[in-house]
Amino acid sequence: FIYKFTLLLFVIPWIIAVDPTKFKTKKLHFHIIRSFFGTIGALCFMHGLKHVSMADAAALENIQYILVICLGVMFFGEKLTKTKCMAIVCGFLGALIVVRPEILSFSPSASSNSSSFTGYMFILAAVSFWSVNTITVKVLGNTEHNKTQMFYLLLFASIWSFPAALINWNQADFFGFSLPLSPEWVGLQSVTFNERHLMFLGLMGLCYFTHGVAYFYALRKTELSIVIPFRYSKLLFSAMLGYIIFGEKVTNINSYLGYSLILAASFMLIRYEIRRKKRAQRKALEESQMQNKIKINQQIANAS
Numbered sequence: 572f573i574y575k576f577t578l579l580l581f582v583i584p585w586i587i588a589v590d591p592t593k594f595k596t597k598k599l600h601f602h603i604i605r606s607f608f609g610t611i612g613a614l615c616f617m618h619g620l621k622h623v624s625m626a627d628a629a630a631l632e633n634i635q636y637i638l639v640i641c642l643g644v645m646f647f648g649e650k651l652t653k654t655k656c657m658a659i660v661c662g663f664l665g666a667l668i669v670v671r672p673e674i675l676s677f678s679p680s681a682s683s684n685s686s687s688f689t690g691y692m693f694i695l696a697a698v699s700f701w702s703v704n705t706i707t708v709k710v711l712g713n714t715e716h717n718k719t720q721m722f723y724l725l726l727f728a729s730i731w732s733f734p735a736a737l738i739n740w741n742q743a744d745f746f747g748f749s750l751p752l753s754p755e756w757v758g759l760q761s762v763t764f765n766e767r768h769l770m771f772l773g774l775m776g777l778c779y780f781t782h783g784v785a786y787f788y789a790l791r792k793t794e795l796s797i798v799i800p801f802r803y804s805k806l807l808f809s810a811m812l813g814y815i816i817f818g819e820k821v822t823n824i825n826s827y828l829g830y831s832l833i834l835a836a837s838f839m840l841i842r843y844e845i846r847r848k849k850r851a852q853r854k855a856l857e858e859s860q861m862q863n864k865i866k867i868n869q870q871i872a873n874a875s
């Protein structure tokens with residue numbers, strides 16, 4: 572709540588100074604839906620990280636890209652080529668091996684405890700919410716300016732995260748079930764911040780702002796199924812940071828095969844995009860040359 576609300580305070584005067592018309596939108600309902608699912612997904616992911624390692628969480632997160640690419644083909648008319656299919660399968664298998672490296676050993680896996688199971692359920696819930704969020708980003712990217720998207724995302728995300736940040740939801744009995752239904756304001760005297768916390772919040776805000784602008788621009792300029800697989804590299808960064816900061820180690824050598832497959836999926840899509848652009852440029856050049864020849868022939872005919 573704090574880092575998104577702080578960013579909102581910076582974004583408002585920036586938009587006013589550059590172009591106040593960016594506050595206008597004809598797709599307010601998409602902004603509301605996008606911010607809601609994005610915020611709820613982030614909260615679920617945060618709770619899941621309490622019980623799941625960063626590498627496992629990042630691997631599970633990749634499941635959403637398979638769903639999103641399929642939705643892109645269904646609703647946006649994107650072409651599903653052999654290269655895309657191979658990249659999807661390769662990336663999914665890599666993520667599966669990272670999460671369950673014992674699959675390659677053909678031995679039964681140990682049963683997960685209730686804590687890790689709860690963590691996986693939170694991560695999978697976040698994946699489901701973020702899939703919807705990604706589709707709305709694609710829809711908004713066709714008409715909405717980056718500044719407009721950033722403003723409404725931060726505005727509604729601040730609103731959605733407010734109850735989670737400043738209200739304690741105590742357990743209450745409801746038809747025999749214990750549910751978090753009893754709200755209680757968080758006392759400000761119990762909220763203590765120091766310089767280290769502020770530094771991390773500032774770093775989160777900077778990374779979030781950079782990611783938002785770059786992601787919006789990428790989705791506007793190319794197909795959804797091309798952009799999404801590039802995010803598989805998050806696995807590598809998560810594993811590296813998890814080791815450096817939290818001491819999380821890769822205990823099974825099979826996990827490295829999973830990382831390699833995920834990298835291979837990204838490289839396949841990179842190669843596909845480069846070749847596609849070259850073909851498009853070559854075709855445009857040939858069409859331009861053909862038009863020039865037609866004009867020259869017409870001019871010659873007119874002169875005759």
